[in-house]
Amino acid sequence: MRIKRLTGLLFLTLMPLFIAVNGCSTTESLTRKVLPRSWAEKVLPGQPYLKKRVMVFPLVDQAGLGPETTSELSHKFHDLLKKSPQLLFYEPPDGVFSSLAMSSPQFGVLTNSRLVDFAEGLGMNDLIIGVINPVEIIIRKTGIWPFDKWRRIYVVSVAVNVIDIASKTFLLTHLEQEDFSVDLDEEEERDEKAFIQQISTEALPEIIEEQASVVENKLNEEPWTGVISAVENNTIMINAGKEVGLKLGGRFEVFSPGRSISSGSGIPIHLFGESIGVIKVTSIMEKHSLAEPVSGGPFVAKQFVRFKR
8 A cells, every 4th residue: 555655745745847848738638648547537627527327236145255345245246346436336126137147157157148138228338247256175295395385375356347238348357366375184183164265355355446446447448339229310319418528518438339259158249340430429428328419320220439638
């Protein structure tokens, strides 16, 4: 924590020097590259940026922690994400998570396509699902001969996937873990089940904090992506409005859907095609907006739109 604070103070101290030497435009670019977006937004206020609508499902308990502990960890994860000023947080309605099938193998999350379709129907930008993995036990020799020893390594981990709803692609698949090493000679006197419970209780809250930070940073650094909902008489409807902070005159680059491939989970992945043109917002509603062509075309429903800062 201390290192992070010193880094921030050092950068802010040197900021006037960057401005004097490089000028404002260069400084803005450099600031965004060096600092996390949350810091950059404070240093460079007033920059246009759209919030992302994210649906976050409860954590999947593969470790056998039980519903009470899993619920506490899920709430911690959710509360951390809710603090982000650039995210609009949504939880699925009661019953949706259990009613839509989901396969969650160890060290990964394979999401049923119906979950993605459900989130898409509610106008989400991203879907976030995590799994608390079973504690993995590995036996290996550590140290340098002649002082090496056989040890038992307990690995506590959480995997999180972030899925971009428009393209059905994985923005992030991240595994966060903490290892606990125990001398094999000590294992004979140890209650393994109680030990696993102890290290899980100790490690998981911190792992959840790290995962929330990784997810927030990834979502903040990715451009806002949506779709054209409909087109009529050269009027283009897109799935962004007042809710995400869109203003009149906001511009989007439009891309054609590229080729579609099937992922291992059965979810079709729609790759971005070529850039078609640019559109400008002329009328804003709460969750949708109307736009007109600025350049390029033709524009049709289901084309991707990406916000131009």
